[in-house]
Amino acid sequence: MPESKEDTTKRVGKWYFGGAASAGAACITHPLDLLKVHLQTQQKGKVGLLEMGVKVVRSDGIFGLYNGLTASLLRQLTYSLTRFGIYETVKKQTEVPGRSMAFYEKVLLGGFAGCVGGLVGTPADLINVRMQNDVKLAPESRRNYKHAIDGLYKVIKHEGPIKLMNGATMASLRATFVTIGQISFYDQFKVMLLRTGFFQDNVITHFSASFMAGGVATLLTMPLDVMKTRMMNAPPGTYSGIFACAKDIGKNGPMGFFKGFIPAFVRLGPHTIITFLLFEQLRLQFGDVVPK
Numbered sequence: 001m002p003e004s005k006e007d008t009t010k011r012v013g014k015w016y017f018g019g020a021a022s023a024g025a026a027c028i029t030h031p032l033d034l035l036k037v038h039l040q041t042q043q044k045g046k047v048g049l050l051e052m053g054v055k056v057v058r059s060d061g062i063f064g065l066y067n068g069l070t071a072s073l074l075r076q077l078t079y080s081l082t083r084f085g086i087y088e089t090v091k092k093q094t095e096v097p098g099r100s101m102a103f104y105e106k107v108l109l110g111g112f113a114g115c116v117g118g119l120v121g122t123p124a125d126l127i128n129v130r131m132q133n134d135v136k137l138a139p140e141s142r143r144n145y146k147h148a149i150d151g152l153y154k155v156i157k158h159e160g161p162i163k164l165m166n167g168a169t170m171a172s173l174r175a176t177f178v179t180i181g182q183i184s185f186y187d188q189f190k191v192m193l194l195r196t197g198f199f200q201d202n203v204i205t206h207f208s209a210s211f212m213a214g215g216v217a218t219l220l221t222m223p224l225d226v227m228k229t230r231m232m233n234a235p236p237g238t239y240s241g242i243f244a245c246a247k248d249i250g251k252n253g254p255m256g257f258f259k260g261f262i263p264a265f266v267r268l269g270p271h272t273i274i275t276f277l278l279f280e281q282l283r284l285q286f287g288d289v290v291p292k
Contacts (some may be wrong), residue, residue: 011287012092013279018084018183021278022076025271030072031065032267034132037229039260049263053169068131071148075128079121083127083179084279086113091187098290103188118175123164125171126152129232170228170242174221181217182272186210206280207273214272216266223257225264 026033038052047055090109095102095282101109118125129149133144144152146153154162191210193199199208227245239245249256 008292009289010292011283012290013084013088013283013287014071015085015089016081017282017287018088018278019077021071021275021282022080022084022125022152022271024278025274026072026076028274029071029139029267029271030069032263032270033065033072034262036064036260036267037129037132037233038136039263044223048096049266066144067134068148071124071128071131071151074125074148075121079117080275081117081177082120083110083175083183085115086116087179087183089163092288092290100191101187103184105218106184106187107180110180110182113183114175114177115172115181117179118172121175122166122168122171123152124148126164126166126232129154131227132232167228167232170224170231170245173242174228175223177220178217178268179222181220182213182275185216186272186276188211201284203277203280206277210273211269213276214269215265217272218261218268221261221268222261222264224255226257 035049035052035056038056039049041046053065085226087109090113091101094105127145130143131145131148131151134144143151143154146156152164155161186209189212190205193205193209194201199205226249228244230249231239231242231245233247239248245256249259
């Protein structure tokens, strides 16, 4: 490619790159996500991350750490595919040569994309939490979904299709904030790093921006994540709504909203980093070429 061509063009991601990258990242970080769910749903005791991991392996073997993987992949291929698709499509239509989106526009777009993605991904999210938490139940109480599709079928058959949207409000609210933290802040951090003149559009920049975005996303979403997981896993009628759930969690102090904070950061940080490293490689190798 001629030098002048390189100076005047750039590659942008296709709408489905984010979903594919998120699914790839989920395959790597799923055990951490599973342990985070266990820590958030434990009712008594203060079992740590490593102790919980040993407990799961002793109970169900090493593959117990991958319980619910198919649901996790389905969630990324609905939730993340939607939010990245909306964000990248609108961004591509909005940004023109010489004009980039303002930070507040990225936040608003990220919030909207996340809200829609959270709604679309709620059924898979419900199955994901149930499959991950199954190992904690007594053998006779386990749902024993064979895979994500089997879980969706059984919920529709035995509990009705509306049950699939259980926790949709919390899932959408959480997705709004996590998308702002991940996608909007990543986009902004990357721009800021490139503007310093010390960074280029390479792995170092992508890693740095995604690491910071993962921290912001964890900070913004931890309380909502705890409530969402608790509501999805609670027996019918336990909570009348979000505020009832918040009251129950907060009765022992505000730190209840940050139960499992460390594993949440350990999971969300690497997932964010791996997602954007994969996304950027897809963009650089197969993205559309547009004027800068």
